[in-house]
Ligand SMILES: Nc1ncnc2c1ncn2[C@@H]1O[C@H](COP(=O)(O)OP(=O)(O)OP(=O)(O)O)[C@@H](O)[C@H]1O
């Protein structure tokens with residue numbers, strides 16, 4: 027009798043072990059698959075690369091010897107300083123320009139806002155190389171406006187700063203616009219009612235309201251420039267930067283160990299910037315959650331016109347950059363024969379990959395968009411909506427945001443070390459389309475993942491509960507409710523992956539093979555070989571493709587909005 | 597509900613922990629077949645947590661749950677038998693009302709025609725026959741609520757769980773839907789558990805109320821029991837209004853409050869114990885003075901007109917500085933010419949007095 031009572035009490039105290047349902051098993055299996063994917067495609071390659079940096083050529087462990095060699099070689103060490111100073115200068119310039127441009131778009135009644143919004147997106151459509159190429163035509167040895175530089179050369183810090191500023195502008199602009207759009211109109215009303223001067227309001231309301239956005243934009247831009255390879259490659263001349271050093275060490279001198287060391291040096295600031303950005307963004311979200319009243323600007327002639335003038339100057343610069351690339355691509359032989367022809371588009375007669383490179387790029391971008399969206403969205407869904415398995419889910423989430431901190435060159439190099447190792451059972455994907463697609467998905471994983479998470483967070487958290495209570499497996503609800511409701515976000519992710527796959531150079535430049543050359547790599551190689559005009563033409567082919575995809579995306583999104591407005595809005 | 601009725605849901609020693617925090621402490625409860633039970637309590641007391649444990653959505657840390665004679669403690673939601681309505685309704689926005697209701701039926705591979713007939717019945721049941729083709733966003737809050745109810749009932753579950761189903765609605769719709777839900781539940785005879793923090797809702801709808809506080813059950817009983825004889829001072833305070841006056845047990849069935857002695861049942865306390873005397877404002881009497889027990893002299897300190905009655909604040913030596921409120925009918929106030937400053941005898945009927953241990957602090 028006493029025994030049974032004790033047994034009963036023990037049973038009550040025992041922790042209940044929930045039975046794992048079929049749904050749970052399926053979810054966990056898919057999560058494990060995605061986890062293994064991220065492990066193999068992110069963590070293991072990075073680990074291999076880091077261990078390479080502490081090995082000698084034969085693979086023996088030599089501690090930090092490579093690092094001390096690196097830091098005692100002034101030529102190499104100087105690059106770190108160069109990268110840092112260029113990145114900081116350009117970041118400051120870009121933050122100022124971006125803030126004014128974003129302010130004009132969100133806080134004034136400037137006319138033609140739509141036009142300035144469209145123009146600002148243009149640099150996203152091309153590889154970062156294009157900015158460099160245009161600069162050569164404008165300010166190079168045979169440049170149109172060479173005299174404006176007063177004898178300075180475009181090849182070097184000036185060119186890198188200008189070219190970098192051009193391509194990072196839209197990245198910074200998106201963040202700052204978001205930050206400026208969330209400020210609460212009530213703060214301005216309060217400031218008005220206290221009769222604060224315009225200037226005082228600006229410094230006590232406007233700037234504090236978007237400071238997190240500006241800090242975040244600063245770190246994003248810094249990382250982009252610090253790790254970019256395209257611009258310094260084209261207009262860097264003899265001015266060495268970290269990213270070009272990796273390329274030279276690996277491609278030029280086949281010194282993989284030193285490449286790994288430079289990669290680690292490149293990774294450190296990128297990781298710091300990334301961590302600070304994450305902390306800052308969390309604070310910004312806290313600002314966002316307050317129920318803000320959107321701000322509606324009032325016309326003010328003087329301010330609106332000066333903003334129009336400023337934005338027009340920026341827009342003209344952007345158009346001049348892409349316009350010059352287009353012009354140079356169409357001109358028969360710059361600067362001697364300025365007649366238009368399509369000679370530069372005859373890629374098959376040049377080195378660099380020919381038209382096949384272009385078609386490869388499209389194929390690669392389509393695969394990346396397709397498989398990337400599937401992996402990213404299902405992964406985000408399981409991490410966000412799965413039941414139980416909490417530790418596994420939060421680890422996955424952490425791994426999913428890691429790639430943002432990894433510069434493309436570092437990722438590419440890490441892939442060489444990892445996949446090119448003869449003992450690796452996945453060695454067979456080396457030199458194929460697959461490795462390009464995998465590298466590109468991973469390179470752009472984080473932003474896609476966060477887009478998916480944001481969309482999923484807006485869904486009622488109880489859909490899965492209701493579905494379980496109605497004995498409907500989760501994947502049916504995923505297909506019938508989650509995906510249709512999140513369709514706009516799904517398309518956003520696909521287009522983001524597509525555009526980046528078309529324009530990226532840094533990760534894939536180490537990974538392509540002769541039959542998988544890509545358009546962006548062809549731009550690089552043709553420029554390297556002195557075929558600058560064909561390089562511009564290829565860059566423009568990428569631009570047309572990206573523009574067409576973007577237009578298709580807008581049309582598709584509008585169409586969906588129209589078809590689904592019955593249930594999307596009250 | 598007679599206590600001999602068959603137990604349908606049996607909860608034994610349930611404990612739920614979130615890390616170090618214990619949201620439910622040793623909860624035991626029986627719910628009878630066909631009964632309408634309300635979980636009532638302040639925000640954060642663990643009502644939702646208990647409901648989700650019953651549903652299997654957040655399974656308890658310790659303890660057992662039995663439904664219809666079967667141990668379901670460890671089962672995932674999909675292997676339990678219940679329908680659920682959430683505060684947000686969680687209607688699928690991209691599916692029409694009909695498709696929402698048919699959602700659980702479609703998965704059972706029933707013939708099309710059968711599903712259509714059943715959906716029609718359910719639409720009739722919640723009086724939304726002509727709204728079937730609309731999307732949830734095109735319906736009013738009350739209509740959405742009824743769609744959620746129809747969807748939960750579509751598969752004829754043995755247990756219906758409702759988590760604050762009415763709290764997102766405005767007051768008038770809420771009162772109307774209370775009646776409808778109760779009526780529907782009675783017609784279908786489905787065992788129902790509803791979570792609410794609105795006492796009026798619980799009192800009007802429930803067969804039995806489970807009052808919870810800080811993860812424990814303070815009292816289980818019919819609305820009349822809960823209201824008339826609150827088991828703890830928390831329940832007394834939480835439901836309706838209640839006057840609390842500190843006092844002492846003078847002798848058996850007699851307590852001292854201020855300078856006065858009152859008759860009341862002192863079971864459970866011994867002579868000399870400090871206590872809290874509790875009585876509801878509406879139980880304080882200013883007429884029928886022919887019963888001369890517990891009559892004290894009071895002075896009206898404040899008088900507030902509340903439409904159907906007056907709320908009087910009473911002072912006077914009897915209450916030794918503790919303000920006591922009483923409800924007087926409009927009629928009485930007029931007849932007796934009661935106004936601020938009036939002095940009159942009032943009676944605290946001994947059968948309406950509750951005693952509790954003294955408040956801490
Ligand atoms: N997932 C969770 N993790 C940690 N704590 C939780 C979690 N869910 C609930 N709690 C805590 O458990 C307690 C009980 O929560 P519960 O949601 O059950 O309250 P409730 O009675 O339903 O309140 P309300 O009326 O506000 O809905 C609260 O203190 C809450 O903070």
Ligand SMILES: [Mg+2]
Nearest residue numbers: 643644645791
């Ligand atoms: Mg709750």
